Amino acid sequence: MERTLLLTLRYDGSRYHGWQVQQNAVAVQEVFQNALKDLLGSRPDLKACSRTDTGVHADMFCVSFETDSRIPCDQFPQALNMRLPRDIAVYGCREVEKGFHARYHCLGKRYVYQILNTKQRNPFYEGRAFHYRYRLDENMLDKAAAQYIGKHDFSGFCSYKSTVEDTVRTVNRACVERRGDMVTFTVEADGFLYNMVRIMVGTLLRIAQGKFASDRIPMILEKGDRALAGPTAPAEGLYLSRVFYPFDPLDSKESVQF
Amino acid sequence: MERTLLLTLRYDGSRYHGWQVQQNAVAVQEVFQNALKDLLGSRPDLKACSRTDTGVHADMFCVSFETDSRIPCDQFPQALNMRLPRDIAVYGCREVEKGFHARYHCLGKRYVYQILNTKQRNPFYEGRAFHYRYRLDENMLDKAAAQYIGKHDFSGFCSYKSTVEDTVRTVNRACVERRGDMVTFTVEADGFLYNMVRIMVGTLLRIAQGKFASDRIPMILEKGDRALAGPTAPAEGLYLSRVFYPFDPLDSKESVQF
Numbered sequence: 001m002e003r004t005l006l007l008t009l010r011y012d013g014s015r016y017h018g019w020q021v022q023q024n025a026v027a028v029q030e031v032f033q034n035a036l037k038d039l040l041g042s043r044p045d046l047k048a049c050s051r052t053d054t055g056v057h058a059d060m061f062c063v064s065f066e067t068d069s070r071i072p073c074d075q076f077p078q079a080l081n082m083r084l085p086r087d088i089a090v091y092g093c094r095e096v097e098k099g100f101h102a103r104y105h106c107l108g109k110r111y112v113y114q115i116l117n118t119k120q121r122n123p124f125y126e127g128r129a130f131h132y133r134y135r136l137d138e139n140m141l142d143k144a145a146a147q148y149i150g151k152h153d154f155s156g157f158c159s160y161k162s163t164v165e166d167t168v169r170t171v172n173r174a175c176v177e178r179r180g181d182m183v184t185f186t187v188e189a190d191g192f193l194y195n196m197v198r199i200m201v202g203t204l205l206r207i208a209q210g211k212f213a214s215d216r217i218p219m220i221l222e223k224g225d226r227a228l229a230g231p232t233a234p235a236e237g238l239y240l241s242r243v244f245y246p247f248d249p250l251d252s253k254e255s256v257q258f
Numbered sequence: 259m260e261r262t263l264l265l266t267l268r269y270d271g272s273r274y275h276g277w278q279v280q281q282n283a284v285a286v287q288e289v290f291q292n293a294l295k296d297l298l299g300s301r302p303d304l305k306a307c308s309r310t311d312t313g314v315h316a317d318m319f320c321v322s323f324e325t326d327s328r329i330p331c332d333q334f335p336q337a338l339n340m341r342l343p344r345d346i347a348v349y350g351c352r353e354v355e356k357g358f359h360a361r362y363h364c365l366g367k368r369y370v371y372q373i374l375n376t377k378q379r380n381p382f383y384e385g386r387a388f389h390y391r392y393r394l395d396e397n398m399l400d401k402a403a404a405q406y407i408g409k410h411d412f413s414g415f416c417s418y419k420s421t422v423e424d425t426v427r428t429v430n431r432a433c434v435e436r437r438g439d440m441v442t443f444t445v446e447a448d449g450f451l452y453n454m455v456r457i458m459v460g461t462l463l464r465i466a467q468g469k470f471a472s473d474r475i476p477m478i479l480e481k482g483d484r485a486l487a488g489p490t491a492p493a494e495g496l497y498l499s500r501v502f503y504p505f506d507p508l509d510s511k512e513s514v515q516f
Binding site for chain 2: 081088120
């Protein structure tokens, strides 16, 4: 009997050229498909919630696929983790309705960008946070970040390399918080454009440096010009933190409605 | 003019065979001495607060040495960090009285042992915490850990390999706490024996498993028999977290009294 399964995993993206399989570069997808093939005997067609860029991390990443396997959901994570390298691990598995697609049925996502705000670098955050040496005013940045909230054309916060046509997205949450030396930017939206979060962060840092005025964000949103925004912040601080579905991907007892 | 300096650093110990220089193995000390030699022109005689074992981390580690260098204290961390690999970083430098010795003048130390208490492993804690799959009762463990507090002969919590004669140490603090999925054992003492913290943790885990009775710790302390204690817990969860001196090693303005 064919089942559709939704797996939840996390990975440290440092060693990988993002999720998506590419030529001449190791992607998380490839390593993950090999582990699945080893477990199931055949290579399933994976539907992923998202792409991620080179070096970007995922604290929550979802993939769906169809399989004839009879392995119970509660044994899937352990069986796969034995076959995965130490920087990738599955922590959830649930059965979903036939036809479910991890990307098309995703309602939105949350990204978190970590900035280590200390004079000297910290070995425990190497590759896991962007090190920024000069003191950041998190209250000022939080006020600036709130300007991202709403339904806007985010074409000014999209890489020139992108070919997507519809650049309107709805940001439901955008805030900056400090916990000790760590300053985090959290953003939730119904979807994200290529490099969108990293350009949002690069723009906030320009505001922090006094190089952009406090009304720069509404101006970029209005003009839609990438050249007006800040640089793309480094990948190492970025985490896909949450993927939203009409149900909890980690609750295998709840019934699926979508 | 000769000055005595006290440097404070942290390191991820994963790649190293501990602090102390050994034959046929890379130690943190060696890498650190090379960076100092590159900066100062000569290789100073380093006095370290402690040794650490292979794979053990340090969130705070102090070394003292004498130098003719005129580099101001506030420029030392940055100048050294440019010469150190990404898993070692200096974050403090202060001048101390001539004759100061980072080990002899140390009043005590704090170690923290991190246990990631989740069903599946987490890529972001690989090599940074010990992964323990079965649910731990932190309140029960905290009560057990309190039995370590006091002046005791800790020979039952010392590696057979140790040749130290005086095995009496005073533990001032010993507690177990949970923050989400992370269970931590924190212990402060005037000194530690070889593998002492890791055997303390191994013993607590045996108590958690119900293999040792709740009065096992006082029994081991009384009998002083290593064979009665639990196994040596893995190095990856252990952090030297604080080194205590009669002054703050990070406050370069405070005057030194020891």
